[in-house]
Structures are given as structure tokens and as C-alpha cells.
Amino acid sequence: MALRPSPIDEDLFSRIRDRVAIVGIGQIGFSKDIGRPISATAIEAISLALEDAGLSGRDVDGMSMFEMERTHEVTIARGLGVENLRWWDKVSYGGGASCATVMHAAAAIATGLASVVVCHRARNRGAKDARPWAQEKDVVTDDKALHTPWGLIRPVDVIGMWAHRHMHLYGTRREHFGNVAVAARKHAQRNPQAMMRDRPLDMETYLAGRVIGEPLTLYDCCLETDGALACVVTSVERARDLRHQVVYVHSVAQASGPNPVHLANYNNAPDLLTTSTWCADQLWERSELAPKDMHCAQIYDAFTPLVITGLEDYGFCARGEGGPFTEGGRIELGGELPVLTSGGGLSEAYVHGFNLVLEGVRQVRGTSTAQVEGCRNVLVTGASGVATSALVLRGD
Amino acid sequence: MDFLFEPHLHSDYPLPDVDHPLTRPFWEGCRAGELRIQRDPETGLHHWPPKPAIFRGKLLEWVAVSGRGTVFSYVVAREPFLPALRHLLPLVLVLVELEEGPRLVGYMVGCTPADMRFGLPVRVRFKVLTDRVTLPVWEPAP
Numbered sequence: 001m002a003l004r005p006s007p008i009d010e011d012l013f014s015r016i017r018d019r020v021a022i023v024g025i026g027q028i029g030f031s032k033d034i035g036r037p038i039s040a041t042a043i044e045a046i047s048l049a050l051e052d053a054g055l056s057g058r059d060v061d062g063m064s065m066f067e068m069e070r071t072h073e074v075t076i077a078r079g080l081g082v083e084n085l086r087w088w089d090k091v092s093y094g095g096g097a098s099c100a101t102v103m104h105a106a107a108a109i110a111t112g113l114a115s116v117v118v119c120h121r122a123r124n125r126g127a128k129d130a131r132p133w134a135q136e137k138d139v140v141t142d143d144k145a146l147h148t149p150w151g152l153i154r155p156v157d158v159i160g161m162w163a164h165r166h167m168h169l170y171g172t173r174r175e176h177f178g179n180v181a182v183a184a185r186k187h188a189q190r191n192p193q194a195m196m197r198d199r200p201l202d203m204e205t206y207l208a209g210r211v212i213g214e215p216l217t218l219y220d221c222c223l224e225t226d227g228a229l230a231c232v233v234t235s236v237e238r239a240r241d242l243r244h245q246v247v248y249v250h251s252v253a254q255a256s257g258p259n260p261v262h263l264a265n266y267n268n269a270p271d272l273l274t275t276s277t278w279c280a281d282q283l284w285e286r287s288e289l290a291p292k293d294m295h296c297a298q299i300y301d302a303f304t305p306l307v308i309t310g311l312e313d314y315g316f317c318a319r320g321e322g323g324p325f326t327e328g329g330r331i332e333l334g335g336e337l338p339v340l341t342s343g344g345g346l347s348e349a350y351v352h353g354f355n356l357v358l359e360g361v362r363q364v365r366g367t368s369t370a371q372v373e374g375c376r377n378v379l380v381t382g383a384s385g386v387a388t389s390a391l392v393l394r395g396d
Numbered sequence: 397m398d399f400l401f402e403p404h405l406h407s408d409y410p411l412p413d414v415d416h417p418l419t420r421p422f423w424e425g426c427r428a429g430e431l432r433i434q435r436d437p438e439t440g441l442h443h444w445p446p447k448p449a450i451f452r453g454k455l456l457e458w459v460a461v462s463g464r465g466t467v468f469s470y471v472v473a474r475e476p477f478l479p480a481l482r483h484l485l486p487l488v489l490v491l492v493e494l495e496e497g498p499r500l501v502g503y504m505v506g507c508t509p510a511d512m513r514f515g516l517p518v519r520v521r522f523k524v525l526t527d528r529v530t531l532p533v534w535e536p537a538p
Binding site for chain 2: 138146147152153168211213214261264
């Protein structure tokens with residue numbers, strides 16, 4: 001009989017649950033081509049987050065970021081005026097790392113390895129050489145050699161395999177994907193920072209979208225955005241002395257699922273399941289809250305079908321019912337479970353999901369531009385498909 | 397086995413590193429016109445994607461498989477696409493479930509998007525790109 005991982009140690013995990021908080025958020029304006037180095041934008045965004053918290057660079061002793069970041073921790077620390085960095089970490093797998101940066105920070109704080117940790121994502125994709133194949137090496141190695149030589153390289157096609165299978169198995173329709181795109185766009189109209197503000201999208205326009213990789217079209221795809229965003233994580237004791245209402249880190253999880261590969265995870269289950277399936281198990285096992293307690297959800301949306309499968313993976317509906325779940329305005333502001341209230345990657349900005357973390361904080365604080373009334377509990381998730389992560393944030 | 401050929405290989409084609417230790421036996425098999433994947437000699441179970449080693453560093457063996465399977469999912473790619481494969485558009489990217497169980501990524505030849513359906517039986521063909529690189533591709537089974 002195979003050994004199973006030990007059940008979680010409640011006593012140890014209770015050091016994180018509601019004992020760590022996000023106390024500051026900051027971002028600079030999104031754009032298509034920001035024209036400044038990511039080292040500079042990272043320092044600016046982190047500074048804004050520290051100011052938001054009422055802290056300075058001298059308070060920082062920990063740093064957590066995406067592995068994709070090309071700036072050294074020490075370069076950022078030097079810019080911020082950090083006196084001594086005591087703990088740092090880079091989390092792998094692209095958008096799978098978004099919530100994990102906060103999770104790792106929370107673990108560092110809970111164990112005393114650091115006291116104030118800054119997490120960030122600074123992305124410069126720009127308009128130049130933006131196609132995925134333009135960044136490919138001449139010779140493809142490792143896991144990538146198992147799909148790239150056939151031309152399966154655009155993320156839209158990688159996700160399209162899941163989306164098409166889901167349509168086949170469960171009768172999910174393009175209108176269901178469209179409900180996600182339309183909801184995100186609608187929320188973006190209220191967000192002055194959103195790239196797609198003043199560019200509304202209706203179902204008719206969605207359905208007429210240019211096919212990119214059938215069954216997915218232009219409006220199923222996220223934006224390509226430059227931006228820099230950051231948050232500050234510290235203990236709840238310290239958070240109570242700071243400027244804002246306390247936003248508790250309630251539950252955290254990372255998961256790869258079985259038999260994982262870097263991207264095209266098509267051999268992890270009897271059918272095509274995303275890595276979020278395993279992440280959700282961990283997240284809710286560690287949580288005193290359940291899906292029904294969430295007042296909104298910021299579900300990673302590089303492509304619209306990931307929100308449909310995310311609703312299933314994270315337990316808001318049964319497997320196969322993610323499509324119908326989106327009907328009747330249920331995922332829009334005023335609905336039962338608003339998703340992507342800032343506009344998300346589809347309509348606010350695509351910065352590997354870090355904007356979803358910040359929107360989760362705003363919803364708990366009550367300061368979103370699409371504020372869910374009485375919102376206390378928020379789910380935030382990282383990229384499905386790749387090894388991923390998720391957070392439950394809550395307020396008092 | 398009749399090989400297919402790519403007569404005008406684009407200079408930016410994303411060629412695989414066929415000498416990479418993780419996948420070298422796979423590409424050797426393709427050059428010989430044989431689809432090979434990993435199998436655990438103790439359990440007889442096929443493994444995919446390949447593993448550099450398993451528990452205690454034990455190595456899996458590479459064995460020939462049937463080359464037959466069914467369409468598990470597919471995507472019909474359109475522009476904008478990789479310059480090196482643009483001449484194949486609309487390209488049917490396919491996820492094939494082998495008779496042996498594992499699922500492999502590939503693309504279809506000898507059929508149009510309209511011929512595609514879930515569960516379609518397919519068989520492997522081999523397409524020669526360079527003297528080192530031969531790619532397994534898929535066509536509807538006769």
C-alpha cells in the first residue's frame with residue numbers, strides 16, 4: 001500500500017492561520033510597454049506598498065518573489081534601504097507562484113525567519129518579441145521538448161486541450177467561456193486602472209471573436225501587460241498597529257498534482273484535471289472556511305476556461321457544472337459569487353495573477369472599485385495547469 | 397514504415413535536443429521508425445512523460461509501443477502562429493491516448509479539422525525533419 005502524506009499538523013498550521021496579515025499593497029500604472037527596467041518598477045511598487053502600510057524599507061527583512069523575476073533580491077534591498085535581508089525566496093512555475101509568494105512569506109513570519117516580508121511581481125513583456133516562440137532557445141530541452149516541436153507552444157493551445165475536452169465531456173459551451181469574459185470586462189469598466197476600461201464587451205462581440213486556437217478565440221485570452229505590483233506581509237500583532245484594517249492570511253496551499261510536467265500536464269489523472277484540483281484539497285483542509293463562505297473569488301484567468309474549471313476545482317460547483325454556474329449573472333457583481341472583480345487578467349492586466357492578490361486585499365478592506373457588499377472572505381488562486389498555489393484571505 | 401518528410405525546414409524550427417539524457421531513447425526510436433516510451437520492468441506499467449530515474453535511482457526501460465491510440469482532445473491552431481509551422485495551418489494539435497495508457501502531444505496529418513472527433517482511432521507516422529530529428533505525428537487509423 002502506498003504511503004500517504006501525513007495529515008496536517010493543526011497546531012503548527014495554526015501559527016499561520018489568521019496569525020499573519022497582508023498590511024500594504026502597491027502598484028504602478030499598467031501599460032503595454034512601460035519603458036523602464038523591472039528593477040526600478042519593482043522598487044517603486046514595493047515602496048508604494050510599504051507606504052500604504054505605513055512602513056519603510058528599514059522595516060523590511062524578508063523578500064519573496066516569482067522565480068521569473070530577473071532582479072536580484074540584493075538590488076531591490078539596496079534600492080529600498082533594507083538594513084539586513086534575513087530571508088528570501090523565489091517561487092517557480094510562472095503564474096502558479098502568485099499566491100505562493102504570500103504563502104512562503106507567511107511561513108517565514110510564522111516561524112520567525114523574518115518579520116516583514118515584501119512580495120512582488122514586476123513584468124515587462126512590452127510589445128517587442130512578445131510571442132512565446134520568440135523567447136524559445138534554438139534547441140528545446142527537458143519537458144518542453146515533449147510538446148514544443150509539434151507546435152504546441154502557445155499557452156492558448158495548451159489550455160485549449162483542457163477546454164475542448166471539457167466541452168466534449170460536459171457540454172460546456174462557448175457562451176459559458178463568454179460569461180467569464182463579459183463578467184471580467186464589466187468589472188473592469190468600474191476600475192480606472194484596468195487596461196480595458198472604456199472598452200465594453202458583450203456576448204455578441206465575444207462570440208464573433210477571431211479564432212486563435214479552436215475552440216478558443218481572442219476574447220478567451222488574457223491581456224499582455226507591463227506592470228509592477230507588491231504587497232507587504234507581517235504578523236497580525238504588528239498589523240494591528242498599522243494603518244489598515246487587518247487582512248488575515250487564513251489558508252494557503254501549493255500543489256503540483258501527480259506525475260507533473262512544467263506546462264502540459266496531461267498525464268496526471270484518469271481524465272484531464274488541472275493542478276488546482278490538488279491545491280484546493282490542501283487549501284480547504286487547512287481552512288476553517290468553506291467555498292460557500294467566500295464572498296467573491298479571484299480565480300486565475302489567463303484564459304476563460306480556467307475560471308470554469310477553477311469554479312469546479314475549488315468546490316463552488318460539481319465537476320462539469322462550471323459552465324452552467326456562470327449563467328444568469330452569478331459570477332458578476334451582485335451575483336452569488338462575483339469573480340475577477342478588478343477585471344482580472346482578462347480585462348484589468350495580465351501580470352501573472354499578482355493583481356488578483358491585490359484585489360483580494362481590496363475586497364476584504366472594502367475598497368475595490370467593484371466592491372462586494374459585506375465582503376469578508378476571498379479566495380485567490382494561481383495558474384491552473386502548472387504547479388500552482390492559492391490563498392484564502394479574510395477580514396474581521 | 398514509410399517516413400514522411402519536411403522538405404523546407406524553417407531556420408527557426410523549435411528542434412528538440414535529441415541527445416538530452418531524458419529523451420534520447422525516444423528520439424532514437426523515432427529515427428528507427430518506432431514509438432518508444434518508458435516502462436517499469438517490475439510493474440509492467442508504462443510511464444509518460446519520461447522520468448530521469450525513479451525511487452532509489454532505478455531506471456525505467458524504454459520499450460516499443462503499438463503506435464495506436466485515440467484522440468483524447470485536440471485544438472485547431474490558427475494565426476498568429478510559429479513562423480516555422482505556419483505553412484501547416486490550420487494545424488490540428490492533438491492529444492493522443494495510447495492503447496498502453498499514456499497521453500502524448502502531437503499533430504495530425506492526412507486529415508482536415510472537419511474529420512476530427514473525440515475518440516477517433518489514430519496511428520503513428522514518422523516525419524523526418526533533419527538527419528537527427530524525426531517527429532512522431534498522427535493520422536486517422538485505416
